[in-house]
Amino acid sequence: MSPAAGINVPLLPDGKPAVKPGSVLGAVFNVTTTIIGAGIMSIPMTLKVLGIIPAIALILIIGFLAELSVDFLMRFTHSGETTTYAGVMREAFGPVGSLAAQVCVMITNLGALVMYLIIIGDVFSGNQPEGEVHLGILQQWFGFQWWTSREFSLLITLVFVMLPLVLYRRVESLKFSSAISTLLAVVFVSICSVLAVSALLQGKTKTPRLFPQLDRQTSFFDLFTAVPVIVTAFTFHFNVHPIGFELTKPSDMTTAVRIALILCAAIYSAMGLFGYLLFGDSIQSDILVNFDQGSGSAIGSLLNDVVRLSYTFHIMLVFPLLNFSLRANIDEFLFPKKPLLATDNRRFLCLTIVLLFFSYLVAIAVPNIWYFFQFLGSTTAVCLAFIFPGAIALRDSQGVSTTRDKITAAIMIILAVITSAIAISTNIYNFLSSRS
Secondary structure, three states: OOHHHHHHHOOOOOOOOOOOOOOOOHHHHHHHHHHOOEEEEHHHHHHHHHHHHHHHHHHHHHHHHHHHHHHHHHHHHOOOOOOHHHHHHHHHHHHHHHHHHHHHHHHHHHHHHHHHHHHHHHHHEEOOOOOOOOOHHHHHHHHOOOOOOOHHHHHHHHHHHHHHHHHHHHHHHHHHHHHHHHHHHHHHHHHHHHHHHHHHOOOOOOOOOOOOOOOOOOOOOHHHHHHHHHHHHOOOOOHHHHHEEEEEOOHHHHHHHHHHHHHHHHHHHHHHHHHHHHHHOOOOOOOHHHHHHOOOOHHHHHHHHHHHHHHHHHHHHHHHHHHHHHHHHHHHHHOOOOOOOOOOOHHHHHHHHHHHHHHHHHHHOOOOOHHHHHHHHHHHHHHHHHHHHHHHHHHHOOOOOOOOHHHHHHHHHHHHHHHHHHHHHHHHHHHHHHHH
């Protein structure tokens, strides 16, 4: 068994008592937490770009396709002899397939971890998108001090919050933190909805667009740049195997994924709508930045702070889930002949600390999460979520694909490739145009 299997149930050496299987409820929390992550932060921005109706329709379509792609992954995994994403790609396409999966998981997860730290830095220590000054909570409460700086607040968060959580060696061990994380996301959306409804009753809401507005600043092709953001928001496939193989039977994972996707689609749609109602076209790529705006009452200011803090603590609890699969894939990539990662304390600790430190450095250097969403959603995330699962079904190395499966897989790949190609080319064109 490959070292990546160290993220599955049989972590302990022979002679230890069997580990209790994971629960469906725990899997639902872990999948939901993995999906929501930082994706919800930029969902309102997609409504600004696409308009309400196309954006919500796209959320539902991508959520549905994500469920189909997970079904492909798990069916072929259980038909073969592997327990990892890289393993099922190896069975279908050989060592090249395995390498492609590992590289995509590493890039996607590392990018997501950096996005989480950027958001945490935005909340605690503020940001200055496009010249606008947005204060962080620490700066609003205590002013500009050396210990309210982005660098120091992120360092303290990593050492005292992230590090203890990433030292767990089983996904199931994170089910309670994932449950709290999901609850915090619901609190976040609930407060946003209350603020939006209150603003609506007072006539203070912005007028949202139902459909995109094409003008000199926004072309038809610019609309495709919002697609990768939603794709990234639904990319959780790197954790399907570690979560699924801790359950008693395959159908448990199917149930957990279905429930989690329905819950996440509802949360994304609600957050996008209420966030857009609150801030309209002034929405930022990280909506938490918008909540630094002053309020006319002490209660309003308190709610603004609660919104930001609730979601900040949410992504702190999401962080270890993505770090889990990232660490396992890097270990499998660098040390394919070594014993299970969870049984090697030195290797486990070294990988964990190096990943935290590297994520910290990149988060300090890059201030905007929209760039990460567009890049990941157009490249590695779309490969993990749709292109690789579709290719596995078309390859059909286990002989389990039906004609309908192959047609679905082909459509999934074609749509993913076309939208990603347009998004990438549009982003490159816009970048070059802004430089000229």
